[in-house]
Amino acid sequence: MKRRDFLKASLGGTAALLSSGAAEARGNLEPAEDAIGMLFDSTLCIGCKACVSKCKEVNGMPPVAMEDEIQYDAARDLSPQTLNVIKVYMEGVGTHKDQAVDGFAFEKRSCMHCVDPGCVSVCPVTALRRHPKTGIVTYHADACIGCRTCMVGCPYNVPQFDYDNPFGEIHKCQMCNQAGVERVDKGMMTGCAEVCPTGATLFGSRKALLEEAQRRMTLSAGEIYNYPRGDIRKPESHHEKQVPAYQKHIWGEKEAGGTNVMHISAISFDKLGMPPLGERSYASISETVQHTLYKYLALPAVALAGLTFVVRRNTSDDEGGDS
Amino acid sequence: MSEHQALKRPIITLPFMLLAAVALVGLYFLAIRFTSGMGFVTNLNSGYAWGVWVVYDVIVGTALACGGYALAITVYVLNKGEYHPLIRPALLASLLGYALGGLGAFIDMGRWWQFYNIFLPWHMNFNSVMLEVGLCVATYILVLFIEFSPTLLEKIGAKGLLKTLNKVLFFFIALGVLLPTMHQSSLGSMLIAMGHKVHPLWQSLHIQPLLAVMTALIMGFAVVVFEASFTAVGFRRPSETPLLTRLSKGIVGLMGLYLIIRFAEIILRGKLGLIFAGDLGSWMFLLETTLFIFPLLVLLSPSLRQRGHYLLYAAVSMLFAGALYRFNAFLITYDPGPGYSYFPSVSEIMVTAGVIAIEIMAYLFLVKKFPVLHSTDPA
Numbered sequence: 001m002k003r004r005d006f007l008k009a010s011l012g013g014t015a016a017l018l019s020s021g022a023a024e025a026r027g028n029l030e031p032a033e034d035a036i037g038m039l040f041d042s043t044l045c046i047g048c049k050a051c052v053s054k055c056k057e058v059n060g061m062p063p064v065a066m067e068d069e070i071q072y073d074a075a076r077d078l079s080p081q082t083l084n085v086i087k088v089y090m091e092g093v094g095t096h097k098d099q100a101v102d103g104f105a106f107e108k109r110s111c112m113h114c115v116d117p118g119c120v121s122v123c124p125v126t127a128l129r130r131h132p133k134t135g136i137v138t139y140h141a142d143a144c145i146g147c148r149t150c151m152v153g154c155p156y157n158v159p160q161f162d163y164d165n166p167f168g169e170i171h172k173c174q175m176c177n178q179a180g181v182e183r184v185d186k187g188m189m190t191g192c193a194e195v196c197p198t199g200a201t202l203f204g205s206r207k208a209l210l211e212e213a214q215r216r217m218t219l220s221a222g223e224i225y226n227y228p229r230g231d232i233r234k235p236e237s238h239h240e241k242q243v244p245a246y247q248k249h250i251w252g253e254k255e256a257g258g259t260n261v262m263h264i265s266a267i268s269f270d271k272l273g274m275p276p277l278g279e280r281s282y283a284s285i286s287e288t289v290q291h292t293l294y295k296y297l298a299l300p301a302v303a304l305a306g307l308t309f310v311v312r313r314n315t316s317d318d319e320g321g322d323s
Numbered sequence: 324m325s326e327h328q329a330l331k332r333p334i335i336t337l338p339f340m341l342l343a344a345v346a347l348v349g350l351y352f353l354a355i356r357f358t359s360g361m362g363f364v365t366n367l368n369s370g371y372a373w374g375v376w377v378v379y380d381v382i383v384g385t386a387l388a389c390g391g392y393a394l395a396i397t398v399y400v401l402n403k404g405e406y407h408p409l410i411r412p413a414l415l416a417s418l419l420g421y422a423l424g425g426l427g428a429f430i431d432m433g434r435w436w437q438f439y440n441i442f443l444p445w446h447m448n449f450n451s452v453m454l455e456v457g458l459c460v461a462t463y464i465l466v467l468f469i470e471f472s473p474t475l476l477e478k479i480g481a482k483g484l485l486k487t488l489n490k491v492l493f494f495f496i497a498l499g500v501l502l503p504t505m506h507q508s509s510l511g512s513m514l515i516a517m518g519h520k521v522h523p524l525w526q527s528l529h530i531q532p533l534l535a536v537m538t539a540l541i542m543g544f545a546v547v548v549f550e551a552s553f554t555a556v557g558f559r560r561p562s563e564t565p566l567l568t569r570l571s572k573g574i575v576g577l578m579g580l581y582l583i584i585r586f587a588e589i590i591l592r593g594k595l596g597l598i599f600a601g602d603l604g605s606w607m608f609l610l611e612t613t614l615f616i617f618p619l620l621v622l623l624s625p626s627l628r629q630r631g632h633y634l635l636y637a638a639v640s641m642l643f644a645g646a647l648y649r650f651n652a653f654l655i656t657y658d659p660g661p662g663y664s665y666f667p668s669v670s671e672i673m674v675t676a677g678v679i680a681i682e683i684m685a686y687l688f689l690v691k692k693f694p695v696l697h698s699t700d701p702a
Contacts (some may be wrong), residue, residue: 075664078369122516124454125446143446149453151372157659159431160369163362168433253416266649275519275660282518287450289512289529293453300505307400307497307505314402315493 001015016258020247025288028281029116030137035206036175036184036194037113038258039213042272043098043244044200044227047086050191051201055110056216057085058176058183058191077109080162083173084110084192089272098244098266105265107272108201110172110192111158113137114281119150121283127170128159133262135206136177138238141169155256157273157280189231196229199239204232206260213264221245242252257281327411327474327694332689349677353430354668361433365671370663371654373431375675378653380427380539382510383646385460388420389543390550391467392503396540397573399496406570407499407696413547415695419469419682425464426455430435452512459506466502468472469495477692503535514652521603522656524597525648527588534588538645544574545618545641552635554568564631569626571622571634578619578641582612611651614644 052075056063064082075082087109092102095245099105119128123297125313127144130137139159150159150170162168176190185191193203198219201266212232219225228235244266251269254263255277265272295301329498356364390413397403398410429435440446441457448454470492476485482535515523527534548567589595598605618637627633654665667675692697 011438024572027378118516118518120448121450122449122453122513124457125436125440125443125452126448141434143437143440144434145437145440146435147428147431147453148372148433149451149513149516151369152520152659153518155518155520157663161367162435163365163367164360166358166360167436168360170433270621273661277519283450283518285528286452286515289532290450290455290509291517293508293532300501302498303504304501307500308494311399311497311500312493314399314404317494 007130026284026286026291029130031115031206031258032131032133034133034198035115035135035302037104037135037174037206037209037262038109038190039202039204039209040104040261040263041200041216041227042107042263042265042267043203043246044198044241044302045086045108046200047088047106048197048200049086050195051108052082052084052086054195055173055193056082058181059083076158076220078158079314080160080165080168080171083160084108084279087269087273089267091271092310100267100271103267105201105267105272107265108192108263109273110261111137111175112252112259112261113173113175114257115279116283118155118256118281118283122149122153124149126250128252130310131177134175134177136175136184138174138178139170139172144170148169153283155277190223193230199227199229202228202232203230206262208232210250210253211251213253214242216264217246217248217250219243219246254279257284297318324699326408328697328698329478329694330689330691330696334688339684339687341363342684342690345673345680346677346684349674352674353677354544356430361431364668366665366668368663368665371657371665373653374665375654375667375671376427376431378650379675380431380678382653383560383649384420385424385429385446385510386542386645386649387546387642388424389503389507389539390414390477390546391417391470391543392507393543394547395470395496395500399493399571400500406566409547409551409566411695411697412550412690413470413691414467414471415474416546416686419685421460421464422469423678423682425460427675428460430674435449452509452516455509456513458504459502459509463502466495466499466595467601470499474693474695490645497686502663503539506561506641507539508532510539510649515571517549517657520657520659521652522658522690523592523594524589524604524608525652525656527585529577530584530588534585534648536583537584538579538648541574541578541581541595541641542645543568545645546640548574548634549638549642552631552638564629564634567634568628571628571637574641575619575622578615578622582615596682604651607651607655611644611647614640615665616646618644 028089041171053063057180061081075085077087078085087107089105089107091100094102094104096103097105113136115135117128117130120130120137124147125143126147128150129140146161148161151157151161158172160171162171177185188194189203193201202212209232223243224240226238226240228238230236247265247268249269250262250264250308251274252259263269270276348672352364365374365376377628379545393404394413398406429438431683432438472483473488476488509532511534512524514531515528546572551567587597598608618640621637623628
């Protein structure tokens with residue numbers, strides 16, 4: 001916990017230090033123009049895993065068996081065969097929903113579609129791309145060399161490499177919009193949002209979803225709210241439910257530059273397994289350092305010229321640099 | 324006429340055969356890796372995408388191969404010609420270390436058959452630190468080969484080519500100083516994007532490239548001292564201790580500066596408490612720092628640094644210190660989050676051991692067949 005608190009606290013100061021040091025510091029990227037996203041409300045999730053099953057169907061992946069028997073889907077975590085999973089938080093006797101002590105809660109794990117994605121920043125061969133309009137982060141196996149820097153560069157451990165396949169590739173949620181699926185381009189929702197019976201996974205534009213999340217933050221616990229299902233911009237139905245005691249925190253509004261998939265919950269996010277992130281994206285710090293050193297290759301060119309001169313002078317006495 | 328000569332000793336010795344056995348075991352597991360998949364050989368998982376193959380073979384291995392880099396700076400930039408006798412063996416070790424680092428990166432690549440994409444301009448992502456490392460390391464392997472080639476040309480007696488090469492060699496020597504500065508610092512920059520997964524004691528953000536290049540130099544000098552002292556002992560050749568003692572004064576300055584920057588970053592960012600937290604990170608930090616301070620004390624003492632075996636201990640300590648700095652940052656205290664753990668499997672370690680064995684075998688073969696080592700008689 002010490003490490004976690006430290007990391008959160010230190011990032012602000014670091015950002016200040018860095019921006020004063022480098023003249024051309026790159027800030028966080030801004031959300032894409034028409035960013036598409038999802039809002040996951042943990043308090044609405046009943047753990048039915050319809051989203052997990054639908055995700056497999058859309059992406060053509062096999063269900064995970066439990067004790068050799070296929071019962072719906074028993075995926076415990078993300079894997080090359082599971083791009084979306086519902087995990088359980090449990091504490092003490094674990095009987096009260098959305099309660100930190102003696103309670104339980106559900107949490108969705110899938111690609112957060114970062115506004116400033118680490119995977120896209122670190123990939124040497126542009127195999128991961130952020131769509132300029134929708135902000136959807138897609139993977140392109142034809143470019144990928146399998147160095148797995150995206151995996152270490154993702155704060156959420158989302159990209160999954162298929163280690164058991166000699167010709168494996170990276171697997172991650174592409175918002176059901178990868179070539180051959182293209183649900184979003186066809187005006188459909190993501191599979192998981194489409195089948196969610198309670199509206200725990202809402203689909204829509206990041207803007208509309210953020211507004212909805214902010215609205216829920218203003219509600220007081222116990223009052224009745226009419227929750228939408230499906231696409232926030234044209235909900236197919238609503239259901240009334242008592243408002244839980246929300247944490248006043250929209251995960252993904254600001255974390256590491258924000259995400260297009262946002263989460264809200266009644267339990268603090270560190271308990272739900274979210275990483276310790278500040279507001280500045282690590283990608284922006286890394287790129288600032290890199291572009292300060294390598295802008296137009298000017299610094300290396302000057303260094304090479306200087307070195308060539310010095311080495312030539314120092315080797316001229318003995319007829320070239322015999323090594 | 325050369326100041327260098329081949330060691331005229333038999334190639335096939337008992338140690339050589341033992342190394343060959345290790346190499347064969349490594350190659351066996353490597354065959355499984357390429358036919359069945361990495362999962363059958365390694366313990367890599369979603370949280371730990373990089374294991375010993377990347378962290379040892381590439382990240383630590385290339386730093387161990389920085390002897391040529393460190394000496395090139397000393398001899399050709401700082402114009403200390405007296406260290407010239409050390410440069411050929413150092414260049415050879417660098418060439419082998421880097422070539423096998425490149426091989427290590429290749430065998431770790433999940434989609435190795437597309438590796439050349441990194442050289443295709445339309446695939447390149449200029450924001451990526453990994454791109455810089457990949458391109459720079461590949462170029463440096465070529466440059467090292469050119470820098471080492473006079474040794475090969477001398478052996479085959481290609482006098483004309485040797486003469487031409489010597490006329491332009493200064494440019495490759497300059498490149499050979501620039502390129503490691505670039506990619507060794509970038510190996511540090513890679514830690515920035517790994518963000519919260521890197522322990523705060525090793526997450527120095529924009530200081531990363533500086534610390535990485537300094538540890539690379541420290542390890543480079545340590546390798547030079549180690550190799551020179553070890554060759555003297557192992558092959559019973561005259562000791563180069565007087566030369567090494569002078570070199571060690573420079574190392575003291577470098578290590579002192581490194582420790583000042585390392586601690587200043589920790590103190591200024593308020594991370595001092597983490598050193599004494601009593602957890603894995605704090606113990607590893609203390610061990611690593613001890614390994615840096617011990618050689619500093621040896622080299623600072625005028626009486627100790629003149630004694631060959633103390634110099635050897637100091638060099639070994641520096642090698643472990645630099646290697647541990649990288650192991651700690653990339654693997655040992657690296658924490659992708661709850662639920663993930665990693666310890667290399669036996670087969671994974673055997674592949675790395677095989678790579679190291681091949682490197683040592685190649686080194687032994689080349690110093691015995693080619694004029695690498697400095698002549699014992701004054702030229």
